[in-house]
Amino acid sequence: MLISPKKALGIVLRRVRPLKVLPKPLAEATGYCLAEDVRADRDQPAADRSAMDGFAVRAADIAKCPCVLKLTGEVAAGSPARRSLRPGTCMRILTGANIPPDADAVVRLEQTTETKASVLFQNVVGAGANIRRQGEEAKKGKLLVKKGTVLGAAQIGLAGSVGKDKLRVYGRARVAVLCTGEELRSVSDRVRLYEIRDSNGPALCSALTGLGYGDVTHRVVGDNPKAVAAKVKRLADKHEVIIISGGVSVGKYDFVPEALKQIGASIHFHGVAIRPGKPQLYATLNKNRHIFGLPGNPLSVMVGFFEFVLPGLRRMSGLEPTRCQPSLHLPLAAEVQSKLNLVRFVLARLIWNKEQLSVAPLKSHGSADLVAAGPADGVIIIPAKAGKVSVGAVVEFRPWRPLP
Numbered sequence: 001m002l003i004s005p006k007k008a009l010g011i012v013l014r015r016v017r018p019l020k021v022l023p024k025p026l027a028e029a030t031g032y033c034l035a036e037d038v039r040a041d042r043d044q045p046a047a048d049r050s051a052m053d054g055f056a057v058r059a060a061d062i063a064k065c066p067c068v069l070k071l072t073g074e075v076a077a078g079s080p081a082r083r084s085l086r087p088g089t090c091m092r093i094l095t096g097a098n099i100p101p102d103a104d105a106v107v108r109l110e111q112t113t114e115t116k117a118s119v120l121f122q123n124v125v126g127a128g129a130n131i132r133r134q135g136e137e138a139k140k141g142k143l144l145v146k147k148g149t150v151l152g153a154a155q156i157g158l159a160g161s162v163g164k165d166k167l168r169v170y171g172r173a174r175v176a177v178l179c180t181g182e183e184l185r186s187v188s189d190r191v192r193l194y195e196i197r198d199s200n201g202p203a204l205c206s207a208l209t210g211l212g213y214g215d216v217t218h219r220v221v222g223d224n225p226k227a228v229a230a231k232v233k234r235l236a237d238k239h240e241v242i243i244i245s246g247g248v249s250v251g252k253y254d255f256v257p258e259a260l261k262q263i264g265a266s267i268h269f270h271g272v273a274i275r276p277g278k279p280q281l282y283a284t285l286n287k288n289r290h291i292f293g294l295p296g297n298p299l300s301v302m303v304g305f306f307e308f309v310l311p312g313l314r315r316m317s318g319l320e321p322t323r324c325q326p327s328l329h330l331p332l333a334a335e336v337q338s339k340l341n342l343v344r345f346v347l348a349r350l351i352w353n354k355e356q357l358s359v360a361p362l363k364s365h366g367s368a369d370l371v372a373a374g375p376a377d378g379v380i381i382i383p384a385k386a387g388k389v390s391v392g393a394v395v396e397f398r399p400w401r402p403l404p
Helices: 005-015 153-161 200-210 225-236 256-262 298-316
Strands: 021-025 054-057 067-075 089-093 105-108 112-114 118-121 143-145 166-170 175-180 217-221 241-245 266-270 281-285 289-294 328-331 336-338 343-352 357-361 378-382 387-389 394-399
Touching: 005 266, 005 281, 005 298, 054 067, 054 118, 143 153, 175 200, 175 225, 200 217, 200 241, 200 298, 217 225, 225 241, 225 256, 225 289, 241 298, 256 266, 256 281, 256 289, 289 298, 298 343, 298 378, 328 357, 336 378, 343 394
Parallel strands: 067 089, 175 217, 175 241, 241 289
Antiparallel strands: 021 166, 054 089, 054 105, 067 118, 112 118, 266 281, 281 289, 328 394, 336 387, 343 357, 343 378, 378 394
């Protein structure tokens, strides 16, 4: 019995569990999901600091301009700025330097004329001008990066600024890709008319590597239930997630369901009301092991990966279920029609112009047409029995590669 893609995804997200938390050096934590809150260890900034290069002054001394103040020193970033500023004087100050005691404003360099021992000021500035006040960005103890955040450059920088040389993050699943089929040959092999090169393996490994799952195991096995069962069992010893390509439909040589039953796996669904990729399969073993069976045709593999496998991997990496399947909602650049009682995933490319970003469907000759996926940025999702979807209608778009 076919189930809806929404129900299938719900089954996956309910059964996967986040992996163990581990310490990660700051330089290696990019892309991981944070398992702790990061808080300010002191006020940010820690003291009043200059927002630019210029001269530290007492605002009252330049209340009437033009005027000349005596230059009595310099404060560079990283110096303590302990000497007080006397009335009628100024100090050269560099961006990020602490404001000297008794100074209450900074005049930018471009608004002054400096001589050997004095500075001419042409513009009046008020107290507080061009000063970053102590604690104006964050007070000590303020939450800066929330648990559950995927770490990018800004978050890594913030963690570094509060002295976090290591971060507690959720682990990432170890993933194995198992491609089935007697007809499969290696990419480098010569192929005869009845053989094909393994494209699903490299495609899945590429997708995983691009998402931070770098050490992916890739194996190929023939159409033999005992061989498939043995491979899956061995892979499950060292991998939390196994992605099987091919062998999950209802043909004579579709042995994957039988093989999974042989090793005691529990099959939670086998058949989703989508096109392409209807025979999607999801099964589990004990110890938080998850098996995704994807139909062998390349476009069915890609749909299954992005719709079910990737959200499961994200959940295992610590993301909340509501954040595991992000998508864009964009206007349609060309009409689409669907009378099917299935949810359709239509190859599409993004259209960039000055007015707006839109998405255009691409023609395909079926789920085996990998050539059609070449120019695609992802898929648009057309609900069952949608009928005609007109130009300009807002549709859901799922990216299959990083947006340019």
